[in-house]
Amino acid sequence: MxxxxxxxxxxxxxxxxxxxxxxxxxxxxxxxxxxxxxxxTLYTKENTARSPSFSTRWTSIDYEIENELPCPLCHQWYSKANFSRHAKNHSTTTKELLESNTDIVYEMINERKPNT
Known part of the structure; x- marks a missing residue:
């Protein structure tokens, strides 16, 4: 200073x-x-991220209509956000509940699908 x-x-x-x-x-x-x-020097970032289509994580998208999922045991539709909690009432997981009762689930889906 x-x-x-x-x-x-x-x-x-x-x-x-x-x-x-x-x-x-x-x-x-x-x-x-x-x-x-x-x-x-030009820098290029290599894209090493996997495509979401190759994910092994299970999702309930195949069973979803209007953001709701069918419960094959109750024969009612529940919010997708709360369905996991509902599945716990049946002492099971969302995946097990939907995949173990596929005929009832798809029957409920076909009834609810809009006729297109």
Whole structure:
């Protein structure tokens, strides 16, 4: 800080001395190491993510109509968001409930499907 104040005072008194000092500082503060990556290098990210179609995770999309899923044991439709909780009332999982009773499930789906 004191050196900066000194240089400011010197600038007002002797302009040439200040310019000589700042040129010297500029010459010694240049980049010492060459850049590791050159600015013109193009970077491409390889897409290593898997496509969602190859997922092994089970989903209930095949059984869903209007964001609801059929319960083959109750013969009623429940919200997709709450269906897992409902399946627990039958002491089973959503997957087991829907896949173990496919004929009833598809019968309920066909009854509810809009005629197109």
């Amino acid at each position: 004191s050196e900066a104040g000194y240089l400011l005072i010197k600038e007002e008194l002797e302009d040439s001395l200040y310019n000589a000092n700042t040129d010297e500082i500029a010459a010694t503060t240049q980049r010492i190491q060459n850049p590791i990556h050159y600015e013109r």
